[in-house]
Amino acid sequence: GGFILQKSFVCGEYPVRGCLINTGYHAACAVEPERRLHLSAVIVRVFHADDRADTAKPADLLYHRRLLECKLLAVFEVRKLAAAARPSGSEQTGVAQVLQTLAAPFVDEITTDAMGNLICHKKGPGERIMLVAHMDAIGFIVTGLDENGFADFDGIGGHTPAALINCRVVFPNDTHGIIRARETAQTLSQCWNQIRYTDLYLDIGACSLEEAQTLIHIGDMAAFEGLPELAAGSRIVGPYADDLIGCVVLLLTMEQAKAGNYDVYYVFSTQEEVGCRGALSAAQAIRPALGIA
Secondary structure, three states: OHHHHHHHHHHOOOOHHHOOOOOOOOOOEEEOHHHHHHHHHHHHHHOOOOOOHHHOOHHHHHHHHHHHHHHHHHHHHHOHHHHOOOEOOOHHHOHHHHHHHHHHHHOOEEEEOOOOOEEEEEOOOOOEEEEEEEOOEOEEEEEEEOOOOEEEEEEEOOOOHHHHOOOEEEOOOOOEEEEEEOHHHHOOOOOHHHOOHHHEEEEOOOOOHHHHHOOOOOOOEEEEOOOOEEEOOOEEEEOOHHHHHHHHHHHHHHHHOOOOOOEEEEEEEOOHHHOOHHHHHHHHHHOOOEEEO
């Protein structure tokens, strides 16, 4: 199985670099569904010993492309995953619950480990294979509130602070805000990569400390506001294509993979944006013969 997978990804028609697209930052990310589809189609074929990717008929591949494209767009049209996106460390309050519901019909059991990883197990007699997509997102955490009702904040995951100015955010309780620049940042003649979080603040519309405290608290986490939209016909645009697209591909894979000789663990991992913590702990616990992330 590993050889077939490597051949399909590296030497065959669908190289990995043509499938995986993300920015790693907050900026809107455009993904062509039909390019991402190849990843799911190839993984599905790995589980079919008599159906190798290099001998698949063009008509079969076209069928997979059309079928998966429709399902991929459908998942994002309902916007369940994007609406439930949570920063690293708070996955269990949102996206994990949605993924568990979506994955339940296709696997034998679902468990959650101490790190919060959602582990979906499709039992089989053969070697263990682990497929991983992280379900956490970059975001923000409130570190202070001032007398004017503004909030200090820090980033969760990789951000360029200067690029955050005027970005909109939303808290789980549906409090909305916008990131603004302090006078120190507006008057600086320094390079934009010298702007720090301390040069920014979060405006949630409150006029006083007391009003702000009724809306948010120190330690609350926020995510970028915005749900996926279609652009240029077939491209999905949204702040959290990284890595919700990967989660969708994993769901599509478990939906279409037939029962085979492998013992398959589909893992929606946590805290990737702050150091791949969830995936590392899951790999140590599962000990797969082959892992694909």
